[in-house]
Amino acid sequence: MKSISAKWVFTCDENNSIIENGAIVYDKKIIDIDTLENIQKKYPNLETTILEDNSVLMPGLINTHVHLEFSSNSTTLKYGNFMLWLNSVIASRDELINKATKKLILKKLDKMKKSGTTTIGAISSYGFDMEACLESPINTVFFNEVIGSRPDMIDTLFTDFKSRLEKSKKNKNESFYPAIAIHSPYSVHPILIKETLIIAKEENLPVSAHFLESVEEYDWLHKDEGGFTEFFKNFLGQEKAVTKPMNFLNQFDGISNLSFTHCVEASDDDLSKIKSLNAVINHCVTSNRLLNNTKLDLSRINEADFAIGTDGLSSNNSLSMFDEMRNVLMMHSDFEINSFAKKILKASTVNAARALGLNKGILAKQKDSDIIAINLPDELAHKQDLATHIILHTKYVKKTIIGGKDV
Numbered sequence: 001m002k003s004i005s006a007k008w009v010f011t012c013d014e015n016n017s018i019i020e021n022g023a024i025v026y027d028k029k030i031i032d033i034d035t036l037e038n039i040q041k042k043y044p045n046l047e048t049t050i051l052e053d054n055s056v057l058m059p060g061l062i063n064t065h066v067h068l069e070f071s072s073n074s075t076t077l078k079y080g081n082f083m084l085w086l087n088s089v090i091a092s093r094d095e096l097i098n099k100a101t102k103k104l105i106l107k108k109l110d111k112m113k114k115s116g117t118t119t120i121g122a123i124s125s126y127g128f129d130m131e132a133c134l135e136s137p138i139n140t141v142f143f144n145e146v147i148g149s150r151p152d153m154i155d156t157l158f159t160d161f162k163s164r165l166e167k168s169k170k171n172k173n174e175s176f177y178p179a180i181a182i183h184s185p186y187s188v189h190p191i192l193i194k195e196t197l198i199i200a201k202e203e204n205l206p207v208s209a210h211f212l213e214s215v216e217e218y219d220w221l222h223k224d225e226g227g228f229t230e231f232f233k234n235f236l237g238q239e240k241a242v243t244k245p246m247n248f249l250n251q252f253d254g255i256s257n258l259s260f261t262h263c264v265e266a267s268d269d270d271l272s273k274i275k276s277l278n279a280v281i282n283h284c285v286t287s288n289r290l291l292n293n294t295k296l297d298l299s300r301i302n303e304a305d306f307a308i309g310t311d312g313l314s315s316n317n318s319l320s321m322f323d324e325m326r327n328v329l330m331m332h333s334d335f336e337i338n339s340f341a342k343k344i345l346k347a348s349t350v351n352a353a354r355a356l357g358l359n360k361g362i363l364a365k366q367k368d369s370d371i372i373a374i375n376l377p378d379e380l381a382h383k384q385d386l387a388t389h390i391i392l393h394t395k396y397v398k399k400t401i402i403g404g405k406d407v
């Protein structure tokens, strides 16, 4: 059992409680949380690590959506338009994947840890990122992705998916959890979706899918036209979309931990359905800016919860959640900054934990001890603005605790 204290403890609980001169008693899970004074009275024999003057303790950050297999990209891919980007991915995919070695991915994971991330939702297309995720102290929800819309390929693709899923299940441990990703409504055949979701339900695995990321996707799914037409004709010999957006969403009834990524072009009906599925929307604001020059209208999501993902380095210049949270804060200039900053911190912790099915994201008794310590550059004048200053002033954390261990 250990104890740690900071000037500020930002709990991310339902009341956004902030404890001044707070302390946390923990081992693998949080045992107690209160003011330092009360903790010292209750646990007189327990020595507390007292952090420096302007320190803050908060839950470790959870990046719900990242593609580590594309970690080698920096200046290769084309931005500005979804089709240009997609074609550039196809042209450079092999080269980028080959360059994303275990060593490189571990380096990126270490940088993510230093910038406050304690858990990721890793979308794995090939399984090439599994070993790095297993070696890193960061918790991973490992989303084995299924993709493929050609009917003649269903069996092969399903067999490949199942073998990757099995491998991740064999490696399951207290910081590595197997999960399922359905690539998108346009790229996965309905039979494949059905079969993979049967497995997800039977084994109660978290599920995530990309959904309505671009105008091209909207035009193709709704009208079988637009920027995707040529692409599907040339690459896959298809002239019609395999599913409609609402038919796609309807298939996810009964999944407990569900998230949809992007949703920037989702209709009001789609967004209501997402809310009724109790799904979380993974918001990737930088990726959407780079690829489509659009952003999710957060005022339209009908109180559905949103989480924050960096997406991969294929569509971001950084995997730091603090960089991404600053971008969310700046891109949504229509919201009052201090209340929105609190929402962003909850999106990156408690909402994200729900999307991934984890007992994390809040500093409260019985929650997993995933805690980060940061330092504000000066004394905080207004307690109610703490969230804003955490987001504005943090590049790297001072300390990271995962599952009760200093890492």
Ligand SMILES: [Zn+2]
Pocket: 065, 067, 123, 210, 261, 311, 312
């Ligand atoms: Zn993605």
